[in-house]
Amino acid sequence: MTAQQDHRRRLLMDRSVPGRVGAILPSLDVPAQELPDGQLLRSDLDLPEVTEPEVVRYFTNLSQLNFSIDTHFYPLGSCTMKYNPKINDEVASLPGFAGIHPLQPDYQVQGALEIMHHVQDYLVEITGMAASSLAPLAGAQGELCGILMIQKYHQERGDSHRLKMLIPDSAHGTNPASAAMAGYHVVSIPTDSEGNCDLKALKKEATSDLAGMMITLPSTLGLFDQHIVEVCRLIHEAGGLAYADGANMNALLGQVKMGHLGFDVMHLNLHKTFSTPHGGGGPGAGPVCVQPSLQPYLPAPVVERRSYNGKESYTLVTPEKTIGKVSASHGNFGVLVRAYTYIRTLGNVGLRQVSENAVLNANYLLTHLKDRYHLPFDRPCMHEVVLSADWQKGKGVNGLETAKRLLDYGFHAPTMYFPLTVDEALLIEPTETESKETLDLFIEAMKAIDQEATETPDLVKGAPHTTPVRRLDEARAARQPDLRWQRKAEEDANS
Amino acid sequence: MTAQQDHRRRLLMDRSVPGRVGAILPSLDVPAQELPDGQLLRSDLDLPEVTEPEVVRYFTNLSQLNFSIDTHFYPLGSCTMKYNPKINDEVASLPGFAGIHPLQPDYQVQGALEIMHHVQDYLVEITGMAASSLAPLAGAQGELCGILMIQKYHQERGDSHRLKMLIPDSAHGTNPASAAMAGYHVVSIPTDSEGNCDLKALKKEATSDLAGMMITLPSTLGLFDQHIVEVCRLIHEAGGLAYADGANMNALLGQVKMGHLGFDVMHLNLHKTFSTPHGGGGPGAGPVCVQPSLQPYLPAPVVERRSYNGKESYTLVTPEKTIGKVSASHGNFGVLVRAYTYIRTLGNVGLRQVSENAVLNANYLLTHLKDRYHLPFDRPCMHEVVLSADWQKGKGVNGLETAKRLLDYGFHAPTMYFPLTVDEALLIEPTETESKETLDLFIEAMKAIDQEATETPDLVKGAPHTTPVRRLDEARAARQPDLRWQRKAEEDANS
Amino acid sequence: MQTTSDNAFQSHYMPNTPQERAEMLRVLGLDSVEDLFADIPQEYRNPALSIPPPMSELELKAELEALAKTNHDTKSYASFLGAGVYNHFIPSLVSPLINRGEFLTSYTPYQAEASQGTLQVAYEFQTMVCNLMGMEVANDGMYEGASSLAEAALMACRITGRGDICVLDTVSPTYRQVVETYARPQGLQVHVLEARNPHLPEGAACLLAQYPNYFGYLEDLASHKVATHERDALLVVSTDPIATGMFRPPGDYGADIVTGEGQGMGVPMSFGGPYVGLFATRSEYIRQMPGRIVGKTVDTDGKTGYVLTLQTREQHIRRERATSNICTSQALLALAATITLATLGKRGLRQVAELCYHKAHYAASLISRVTGYSLPLKGTFFKEMVVKCPTSPTVINERLLESSIIGGLDISHIMPDCMLLCVTEMNTRQEIEALVGALSEFSR
Amino acid sequence: MQTTSDNAFQSHYMPNTPQERAEMLRVLGLDSVEDLFADIPQEYRNPALSIPPPMSELELKAELEALAKTNHDTKSYASFLGAGVYNHFIPSLVSPLINRGEFLTSYTPYQAEASQGTLQVAYEFQTMVCNLMGMEVANDGMYEGASSLAEAALMACRITGRGDICVLDTVSPTYRQVVETYARPQGLQVHVLEARNPHLPEGAACLLAQYPNYFGYLEDLASHKVATHERDALLVVSTDPIATGMFRPPGDYGADIVTGEGQGMGVPMSFGGPYVGLFATRSEYIRQMPGRIVGKTVDTDGKTGYVLTLQTREQHIRRERATSNICTSQALLALAATITLATLGKRGLRQVAELCYHKAHYAASLISRVTGYSLPLKGTFFKEMVVKCPTSPTVINERLLESSIIGGLDISHIMPDCMLLCVTEMNTRQEIEALVGALSEFSR
Ligand SMILES: Cc1ncc(COP(=O)(O)O)c(C=O)c1O
Numbered sequence A, B: 001m002t003a004q005q006d007h008r009r010r011l012l013m014d015r016s017v018p019g020r021v022g023a024i025l026p027s028l029d030v031p032a033q034e035l036p037d038g039q040l041l042r043s044d045l046d047l048p049e050v051t052e053p054e055v056v057r058y059f060t061n062l063s064q065l066n067f068s069i070d071t072h073f074y075p076l077g078s079c080t081m082k083y084n085p086k087i088n089d090e091v092a093s094l095p096g097f098a099g100i101h102p103l104q105p106d107y108q109v110q111g112a113l114e115i116m117h118h119v120q121d122y123l124v125e126i127t128g129m130a131a132s133s134l135a136p137l138a139g140a141q142g143e144l145c146g147i148l149m150i151q152k153y154h155q156e157r158g159d160s161h162r163l164k165m166l167i168p169d170s171a172h173g174t175n176p177a178s179a180a181m182a183g184y185h186v187v188s189i190p191t192d193s194e195g196n197c198d199l200k201a202l203k204k205e206a207t208s209d210l211a212g213m214m215i216t217l218p219s220t221l222g223l224f225d226q227h228i229v230e231v232c233r234l235i236h237e238a239g240g241l242a243y244a245d246g247a248n249m250n251a252l253l254g255q256v257k258m259g260h261l262g263f264d265v266m267h268l269n270l271h272k273t274f275s276t277p278h279g280g281g282g283p284g285a286g287p288v289c290v291q292p293s294l295q296p297y298l299p300a301p302v303v304e305r306r307s308y309n310g311k312e313s314y315t316l317v318t319p320e321k322t323i324g325k326v327s328a329s330h331g332n333f334g335v336l337v338r339a340y341t342y343i344r345t346l347g348n349v350g351l352r353q354v355s356e357n358a359v360l361n362a363n364y365l366l367t368h369l370k371d372r373y374h375l376p377f378d379r380p381c382m383h384e385v386v387l388s389a390d391w392q393k394g395k396g397v398n399g400l401e402t403a404k405r406l407l408d409y410g411f412h413a414p415t416m417y418f419p420l421t422v423d424e425a426l427l428i429e430p431t432e433t434e435s436k437e438t439l440d441l442f443i444e445a446m447k448a449i450d451q452e453a454t455e456t457p458d459l460v461k462g463a464p465h466t467t468p469v470r471r472l473d474e475a476r477a478a479r480q481p482d483l484r485w486q487r488k489a490e491e492d493a494n495s
Numbered sequence C, D: 001m002q003t004t005s006d007n008a009f010q011s012h013y014m015p016n017t018p019q020e021r022a023e024m025l026r027v028l029g030l031d032s033v034e035d036l037f038a039d040i041p042q043e044y045r046n047p048a049l050s051i052p053p054p055m056s057e058l059e060l061k062a063e064l065e066a067l068a069k070t071n072h073d074t075k076s077y078a079s080f081l082g083a084g085v086y087n088h089f090i091p092s093l094v095s096p097l098i099n100r101g102e103f104l105t106s107y108t109p110y111q112a113e114a115s116q117g118t119l120q121v122a123y124e125f126q127t128m129v130c131n132l133m134g135m136e137v138a139n140d141g142m143y144e145g146a147s148s149l150a151e152a153a154l155m156a157c158r159i160t161g162r163g164d165i166c167v168l169d170t171v172s173p174t175y176r177q178v179v180e181t182y183a184r185p186q187g188l189q190v191h192v193l194e195a196r197n198p199h200l201p202e203g204a205a206c207l208l209a210q211y212p213n214y215f216g217y218l219e220d221l222a223s224h225k226v227a228t229h230e231r232d233a234l235l236v237v238s239t240d241p242i243a244t245g246m247f248r249p250p251g252d253y254g255a256d257i258v259t260g261e262g263q264g265m266g267v268p269m270s271f272g273g274p275y276v277g278l279f280a281t282r283s284e285y286i287r288q289m290p291g292r293i294v295g296k297t298v299d300t301d302g303k304t305g306y307v308l309t310l311q312t313r314e315q316h317i318r319r320e321r322a323t324s325n326i327c328t329s330q331a332l333l334a335l336a337a338t339i340t341l342a343t344l345g346k347r348g349l350r351q352v353a354e355l356c357y358h359k360a361h362y363a364a365s366l367i368s369r370v371t372g373y374s375l376p377l378k379g380t381f382f383k384e385m386v387v388k389c390p391t392s393p394t395v396i397n398e399r400l401l402e403s404s405i406i407g408g409l410d411i412s413h414i415m416p417d418c419m420l421l422c423v424t425e426m427n428t429r430q431e432i433e434a435l436v437g438a439l440s441e442f443s444r
């Protein structure tokens, strides 16, 4: 039995049998040409030799080892694991979209450019900003672009001494990392007891060397900062610019526009809010939206609509003072098509319902769970709720174990130990596409685990019990890195 | 935990929540028209009300409860569970194939007709027959067509008294069932001790009321009848026609042509030999191929190539003395496209290798297993091997239990209790697309189960242990048929 | 490069390499694979096989794409062709779900414990078919609509022990042909009756009706039921499941067996197949029903599960006494229909039906105002109607094609100069008006 | 029918019905969902949202299909455009496998026990990238080729503690721009060196080369390695993985970091993305590597399993001291590449590379015989070459389009009247000859 199961997970190179093929290629239909000097050619290449049936069976079996949105409730906080509509993938793979080259002249790809232009416009409308660029390939790259715009803005104004970037302590790791990549000195701003930005600390740091501040709204605590307008004002007063990390826009669609609150620049995570399947870790898209002041700095390219002899056409242009290009092409076009399809499907009315339901679902969980799990900030949350397993820790069961135990109940775990500022954090984001029945089952499971923590703590500590593998030894993986298949010595001798 | 698992299998009607929708339809873009008399309209319709995400998650989870070729070795005898190439499905779904209507005039669908014409030709070439019709929708319907052709042939010759159809006792159930549907009196012919048709019995039944005989070649015992030419001769001598059930052609592709052996008519199972995915029980396609004598009787339509003003074109025609139509259209076109793709991909050389490898793989199993499982006919088999669990039965473990236990080892079970003539039969068909490693693992499992039958028979008798459900109560299902979801009484009262 | 000489060709579908074949033959104690075919008389072995050599996926796909483009399909043409096969909306999620390997590449669920996915889907399908049709039991699907009707006629003859099958002249001519093919060999007689006033002969087994009928109009099932009851015969109705989204189902009128073509529910037209036949009846007749049936039961732990049931009706058990010879059916298409109905749901199916109704009637109202065109039939139609044209519909259709329109079916052989026109939710107002515009060119 | 008034609209993506919302609000003790947004200052609440109303799938799909058709794609045109993005063969099995919900709709495998599928694929991918590149360690993928090269430059600066990045003038101009974008803010200097004879300044951190280079020719990595070694700098090579199917990999020449664009291995061109960046290096540098890394380990029962490892390099742990800010990457495309390489295998990848080579050289030999055309560059090229034309390539390309050909890239701004032409295994002899025929019309 184990033999068969082990067999299913055997690596491709271990399955490889000399002489097997997985594809038939066309024979050469032109006269064979002279090959170059043999010195330039490689002698061997270690790739698997397997058949097509084996490839299909191997990857199909592997896929079943995953939890996913299509199979499980996946309340991974900060990740917006919502349903990914199948129509989005279908249209993105139309030959007219999937089969065009990024370097074709504009006149050959007007349909593609038109979609990009609409997406730019929709994002501008949704964020209340003035302009956008779809170039960044993920949220983190959007952040980098945003910060580089801030940087170039200051530089062009001769304000090159502004080297400090403020970032709340609850921020996602990409924020400080992006700021650092742009060469900024990162200063952390604490969260106050209400879960808002600590205004005192902010005032202290809002000095003349301030370049700006990156604020996630709602914050990664799932809270809408009650003084956000004041925060932006303070930053501006100090001569800095306010950056909004819009990865959590799922909470705010149609409820409020970032541009109205005082932000100068922001990015969106299309793969989250606008529902591109997360693909096991990408692709994403992280468009940036800006106020007029920053428009000339947008990353290249952007799409412009032109009227010529009464005919409309679309063309790619490089913004005047662009911070440059961040990839070889124009952005993750396939993701943009999905976002376009999603926005059109839901429309103005549907987008507003997204945030309403996402926030309602999160608060429903909050209300039902706060008796059993410590709620660090006892006020209504936005689209996600941060709980703490510190009460459970008192019984000897920590947050990680609580999370792993959820896997046994058939739920993906929440985000663990993030935000870093909350002990034993469990960040739970149900999203709007989950039903009340599912939420009720999840609540039941969370309560059952709490009870297990009291009655049978070892059951929880040993979790998970029902997954394809049990708890994995991460320390060993880091201590003795084994990062790729390698031919065993004796095989080498024979080969 | 169970709550969540049960939840996953809850039926759609139990998930239904009033007001939920799974699709947005367009609004009416024409003036609303007067509705007919309300008497004609239905007042209510019990269909589920669920969202698109729920549909996706429900069916995705259900799918994972299946064993399949894409996930498991599936040696279900007589079913040719071989790998189904993904290109076949891709081309069958091209808009030019999936988006055409069967009643479009010929000139609008020349590409489709061309493919059908090629398939007709290829099947004729592969079987050594004179003509074919692609109309039958599965093997059984092909059989019915074949028999109806035999019937009409006799009738047209004034031979209407021929009312007897001979069928070997090992035949697939569809053979006698098809013969009976055509109004024939079915007489069973026994198998001799070598696994061939019992010639003595045949001679006795080859009387003047003989319409014909249906012979599966290789037989469902996985054996090539060593006297097949003699058998056909005897049938002809008695004035009957010889029908070949070609569902097992996977053994013979390129090795021998049925038409050469003396058969007058046959059907093929495209979904088996020519690799259409079996879809949980269809679709299939069961084209019939005939000698010139039967060509006028072919089921309608067939495709003809015509030359007109030097231009080739294809057209659907009704054979002169056709037995008629067996479906509203032209056959399972989507399956024909797959068969065409499969034949072109493998080509002459590849098709021959199919039968070679299929037969080699089956004999490899035979050789390894015959010490541990009773081999009723001890000679080389063709593409499948019939074993018996009667030795195991002696130890208290029957064929069904042996088969169920294989599920625990991660293999689909062989066909059980068929052919009916072999006690505790296990009909094992590995197919050519399985690797030696897989066969070795299967052999190991079969041997282990034999050992378990001796050492821990209860383990085998209680199998399966690891499937989503344990052994199901079939008797109860038949005794108290519960064949559809029904609203519970109290719900009814509320609704 | 790949060559096609026999020995050199290593297929990507088959793992055995020459080395492995040799190794396996060694185990068998044989020299060559040839030896395994020794039972085939030598003179017939290894015949020439005039099939083209192997072809790469890349080339073959290009060739097939080119061939597919020569067909005139609904992505490039507005279509008004129906007559039993319909261009209906297929939700995007259907294809990725039915193409999941676990559904796609499994087979008839003989091993219930390893096939709960397929089995539970079947139970859902049976439920939906019952609910659509207003019937008590349904099977897991048949080949397609016409042969389902034929099998229903055979079933009615078995139940009544009679041999006369009556069929209305408003039933699709093709369906009638298929009934003939199935009935004749058993010595059953098929009588065609006028739908206006069907007189069933004494001893008739059944009356076959189509609802809506071939011409698109609702059949008067209530009075047909009276007529069949008078003869103690069974009323068999072939129906369009989409129509049952808004119209009273045949079961409401007392039909005894209801069949149908399931293609409209999530299955592409694909030039005629694969589709899925629907089949439902009353509980009392279940043991005479053809086809696979799935039932609910429990496992040894008391857990709910599903199994094939009442198999003693089927060929693999009952052989020549089976209720039908059907074995491989159309399970994958039944899955597509189940997913489509789940997605459309209660409200969506009604919406689809109503869209068809309003659009078809809108088209009818416009066309009947064009000089030279008229609607010769009276009564309530659903999404199809007969249009009398000023000239041959075939000639008109050739012209329509130039305007990227696939016209209706020429039924001149039944009703002179008439076209059977179909309008579904897939036809936009613009398409309808373009059709009417193009038709006007022939007005006189 | 669906209306779009706020209250009536019930989305098919969201389960909560008005009744359920009311019920949930009751649990929360609130009157309205509005109350949950009370933290948003009143004056900014509920802004007007000028986005079109909801749209049905049927209509939207029709609209998008029409829009898609306005683009000139490779199903309708023969394409000779490359320059970093290539039209390569994608096996049919890739799409159904990567579109399996379990792969498609999962996320970064933070919960290893519930993500073994994704994790094992990553390990396979890392193995393949190492083998292709001839390197010791690889990560699980980056955004795409250009930013991978940029991140490699940053990594080289971190390793060497130096701030001068040298890049050859034969590296793609776009890639060089992206390196600039990433390097400048950190105060790093980018120097462009002549590839023929690169003189690295003292204290240079690294030399960035492309192999084959932007113009399609093999770079002399052996001598570049010598030049970088002399300066104790790192050799960073951006490569085309398909080229490594036949040519010696950068690792063989002693490259320290190798990056690349993985698009050619099973990922459609999709107007620029999503693609997947490749990134490999020597073991000793692993802790400076950006991106996700998966390692093999065991579970509590001793069973093999895979986990994210060496995460202390990453932003979610190390924050501003991370080796990169990358978080969401391009895992799905890495999966596509893994499946494609598994399918092509050892033999197939070489075949693809050789088909490209022979066809490109065949095209080159024909074109260089056409009057007015020549190949100005010398050396060994793989599948791309620079063609000097008798007139503006942009003008030529407009004409080619009429013959259903998408021509090469106009690089006149770098080399006057020159076109960068690409030929892959997807181009048939007929296409190549049609191209040459059309080009001849401009010959002088
Ligand atoms: C709040 C927040 N900001 C930024 C990011 C980074 O986005 P990406 O992963 O697309 O780079 C994330 C993603 O997890 C996030 O949750």
Ligand SMILES: Cc1ncc(COP(=O)(O)O)c(C=O)c1O
Pocket: B078, B079, B138, B139, B140, B141, B172, B174, B175, B216, B220, B245, B247, B248, B269, B284, B285, B286, C326, C327, C328, C329
């Ligand atoms: C030998 C044999 N004959 C006939 C058939 C009937 O074919 P089908 O199931 O396509 O109707 C089968 C199918 O299992 C078979 O194995």
